[in-house]
Amino acid sequence: MADSVLIINAGSSSLKFSLYREDAKQEFVCSTNGLLEGIGTNKPHLIIKDNKKNILYEKNWIDPKLFQSSARGALFDETMEWLFTHLGNDQIIGIGHRFVHGGSKYSAPAIANEKVYEDLKALTPFVPLHQPGSLSPMRVMLDKRPEIVQVACFDTAFHATMPDYAKRFALPRKYYDDGVRRYGFHGLSYQYIVQYLQETNSPLANGKVIVAHLGNGASVTAIHNGKCIDTSMSFTPLDGLVMGTRTGHIDAAIILYMLQEEKLSADEIQDLIWKKSGLLGVSEVSSDMRDIVEEVNTNGTNAVYAKQALDLFTYRLVGEIGRLVTSLQGFDGLIFTAGIGEHSSTLRFEVCKALEWLGVNIDKEANNSGDLIISKPESKILVQTIPTNEELIMLQEVLKFAKN
Ligand SMILES: Nc1ncnc2c1ncn2[C@@H]1O[C@H](COP(=O)(O)OP(=O)(O)O)[C@@H](O)[C@H]1O
Ligand SMILES: CC(=O)OP(=O)(O)O
Ligand SMILES: [Mg+2]
Structure with a gap:
């Protein structure tokens, strides 16, 4: 039974997931990739591939109703359903969830628990296109498999180094102190680019x-x-x-x-x-x-x-x-x-x-x-x-x- 890590990346028009399996050299290698794209358009598309790019599953939806954003939940559920029924003998030892907003409380990755879940849920009004899609798989796993370590990773973390004048709005100081400031997003992507430049x-x-x-x-x-x-x-x-x-x-x-x-x-x-x-x-x-x-x-x-x-x-x-x-x-x-x-x-x-x-x-x-x-x-x-x-x-x- 291989140890695996599941990574879930909820974007505003997409849901991406990757399953990484530990190999004989004790390295975690991507074995399955899923991409649900076109959420919010009238032709969402789900494609799941193995590490050789063979297609394991594919589905196109052509339904004008899917244009309504209320249909997002159903698309997410179907994707997650496929994932959880195809885990086979993999033992999931950890799950990473992309959270776009960590607010002023979270600027480093955090292990999911009820408190973290509630704190992140409270940020939904600031990231309405993202937080529901990040929260729902975390909730499912907190309920069904509480023993699995789940880590919330934040887009905002990378930007913590901005100087005060880049973070501050010209509002009365109280607002900055209350957390009304520039956070910055897509930080996991920027972190990857920095790492890529260093490694190459x-x-x-x-x-x-x-x-x-x-x-x-x-x-x-x-x-x-x-x-x-x-x-x-x-x-x-x-x-x-x-x-x-x-x-x-x-x-x-x-x-x-x-x-x-x-x-x-x-x-x-x-x-x-x-x-x-x-x-x-x-x-x-x-x-x-x-x-x-x-x-x-x-x-x-x-x-x-x-x-x-x-x-x-x-x-x-x-x-x-x-x-x-x-x-x-x-x-x-x-x-x-x-x-x-x-x-x-x-x-x-x-x-x-x-x-x-x-x-x-x-x-x-x-x-x-x-x-x-x-x-x-x-x-x-x-x-x-x-x-x-x-x-x-x-x-x-x-x-x-x-x-x-
Ligand atoms: N071949 C392409 N040419 C132009 N735009 C593309 C192409 N493939 C994807 N895109 C655009 O990329 C955007 C989605 O980017 P992506 O990073 O996957 O989304 P998300 O922000 O949801 O994570 C869409 O606007 C889509 O049209
Ligand atoms: C922060 C953000 O807008 O993310 P995405 O582009 O994945 O929707
Ligand atoms: Mg994205």
Whole structure:
């Protein structure tokens, strides 16, 4: 019977899981990978593969009702059901859960218990797209298999090194003391990128690097010597860049306008800014970058709106990179990661072209052919695409607890 560690990564449009099995060399190697993607779109897709990329299970849902976010629970349950009935003889010695928000109480991984569960549940209003998906598998396992060590790993932890002026909003001091400040998210992904640069002896490991994590949630982070200097997301993962369904940064007074003039309720505003805005709201096509690009390329009925959404996404991303280059006082490298960052060569090209004046010189062929280094040798800034691996960072954290 092999010892295994299960890692669950609940994203806003996806649920990823990886099962790591201990081999004869006592190393934990990924044996099964699952990806449920397209949550919140009308065509979610589940695919589960073994470590040789053979497909173990696949399912497509085509149902307009799935567009409603209330259908998320059912999709999560079905994925989890498959997982728990296919564990075979594996003995799970630990489970890692990605928690986007740790609030002011949790800035390091924490072992799950009732207190931790309740503390994290209380943060749900700040991360409505994520916390329910992270909490539900933890709850199931606390009830069914309380003997298994479960570790909550936080996106916020990586950003603890930001200086006071990057963390603080210009509000009366009381609010900062009450926890109203910039936390930053996607930290497990940024931690992985830093580790990757160190392990590959990259000249960027000790340099000034901008990392763009562009998934359904999108953020950019300025890193110097492996430490976070500033990042685009703040109190919640709503701030910063335009995202799949989130507004990114908007004038806070717009919320007052919606409340007072448009007479929207707090719940309606919450729904609007988290689930109906971003690429989806502007394009009226989809929250999924693949659909937006296809609508533009095929000159579909909403091609003009889709192009506006794409241009806005790019413009705001380039602007935020500019701000962070100033925070770093220059930069040596630019890294793209996560769903859009890893796969959309068009987006990477547009961003790099807009940054040419800062010394970014993209190699068009390398960018299109999926190479990891996509800048020309003479480029002042090294540009790389690095597939993220939040699961590996969580595995390392779980093993610290489960193996001792
Ligand atoms: N081949 C592709 N081209 C462009 N965008 C892609 C491609 N594959 C995935 N994406 C985009 O990546 C995003 C999802 O990223 P991901 O990091 O998996 O999501 P999450 O934020 O839920 O973790 C979606 O907008 C999707 O359209
Ligand atoms: C923090 C966040 O938005 O995460 P994701 O991109 O996985 O939804
Ligand atoms: Mg993600």
